[in-house]
Amino acid sequence: MQYQCNECSATYKISALRYKCDCGSPLNLQKNASRRHERDVSIMSLWRYREALPISTGTEIITLGEGMTPLILLDSTGNSKHYVKLDYLCPTGSYKDRGASVLLTHLKALGVKEVVEDSSGNAGAAIAAYSARADIRCTIYCPESTSKGKLKQISAYGADLKLIPGNRMATTEAVKQAAENTYYASHNWHPFFLEGTKTLASEITEQLEGNVPAHVICPVGFGSIYLGLYLGFQELHEAGVIDRVPRLLGVQPETCCPIYNAYRDKTPTISRMPQTGQTLAEGITAELPIRGEMILEAIHWTNGAFTTVDDADIKAGMKTLANKGLYVEPTSAVVIKGYEKFKEAGIIRDEDVVVSILTGIGLKASSVP
Ligand SMILES: [Zn+2]
The missing domain is CATH 3.40.50.1100 (Rossmann fold)
Incomplete structure (x- = not known):
């Protein structure tokens, strides 16, 4: 297995102590078709999907029992179901x-x-x-x-x-x-960070017993969940574990939404958007995501969509979730208004099964109004 540059196609050994290409672009792991997508159900953490991770046998695993977070139903009407994945229950309080x-x-x-x-x-x-x-x-x-x-x-x-x-x-x-x-x-x-976040796709697939949701909604700043979901569902699809991929729906704060702008204007690249004001969503204020090209590819490949929310939406989202017993940080709460907006736009249809990722716990952001 090797790293490959998105931009210039240069390759490097994964034993190399580097985090980017000499040309300045991000690296990806070269696709490995032989990776298996079997799980070891005796392991109650994301390491049950170890066969799909680029870690060789015998390596000491640095783990705190992360992953295998609950997936619970938030709302349902008729065939429509909105699940939330409580990833804020990972050991440090975030995905x-x-x-x-x-x-x-x-x-x-x-x-x-x-x-x-x-x-x-x-x-x-x-x-x-x-x-x-x-x-x-x-x-x-x-x-x-x-x-x-x-x-x-x-x-x-x-x-x-x-x-x-x-x-x-x-x-x-x-x-x-x-x-x-x-x-x-x-x-x-x-790239190894995304290899970890991609396990969200395996867990959602396992927890819904192979019934792939129509959409997965997540907050997006630099895109480490969005891209993890993309990689994960793409690999599961290529391995024949699932027969289709969910549409990946991203939510950004309106004061810092360069990906939304590119999506709305259908531009071939993402341009820097200097933050135009404060936002409660401190976890997703990326003026220019590093893996912009890959995010656009993920939008294209999954027929994804983006929307934006403001602080009033975020506060309302926190309240909606807290009223159902879920205490999350403001960044996570963007998914609630996001869900409504995607529904109004006709992207989410009445009968759709949707999963929203709740990314961070409310306790460490309690000072936020
Ligand atoms: Zn390069």
Whole structure:
């Protein structure tokens, strides 16, 4: 197995300590048709799908029991069913544990001793926790405005926390210098992170007993769930496990929605959209996603769609979910208004089965109004 560049097709060994191509573009793992999609039901974590992951036999697995989160019915009328996947119940309180477990397993096997990462909070907490588990030193860069609960959590795992003034983009700029000397365990750049998030597709398929939902809705910033779902469902389809793929529906905050803009205007590339104002959805404020080309490919390939929400929508979404016993962070709550908007637009039809991903727990964002 090798890495291959999206842009220039250069290839690299996966043992190489790199996170991007020499040309500056993101790397993907070359497709491996021989990967099996059988599960080991005795393992109650995402590692039950290990056969589909690029980790060789005998490797020490860095795990905290992530994955196998509940999939519950939120609403149903007639044949229409809206399920929510409670991925905020992963060990650090967000779905990012999926990517962190697979990425840190890979880095530990390569002998990496120290990593840096930049994050809006949840990925930082996940990388910090799994680094602690792997006995790897870790420094996390976060925007100064990150929820206090997330910052406290990152420090609690023993990571060195660097707070950067300004928006999410400023944090990305700040980590670049550190990444010149220390391995950059970036959840947005590293292809192994997506290998972890792709297990969401296997779990949804298993939990719905092979009945593929018509749509999966998720919040999208840099796209680490959206692309994970894309990879996962694509592989399951190619392996003949499922006979069709769900339409992947993304939701962005209207103050930072470069992917939505490209979708709406049908442009061939995604252009940077400087954030036009604050949003409660701190986890999905990416002015320019790194894997833009792959996101557009995922929209095209799954007949996907995008929409946007504002802060009032997010607050209403949190309330709707809390009234049903689900306490999530604002970023996760975008899926509720997103569902309504996709329904109004005729994308979700009356009889459709839909799964929305609830990405982050409410507890660490409790200071948010
Ligand atoms: Zn390249």
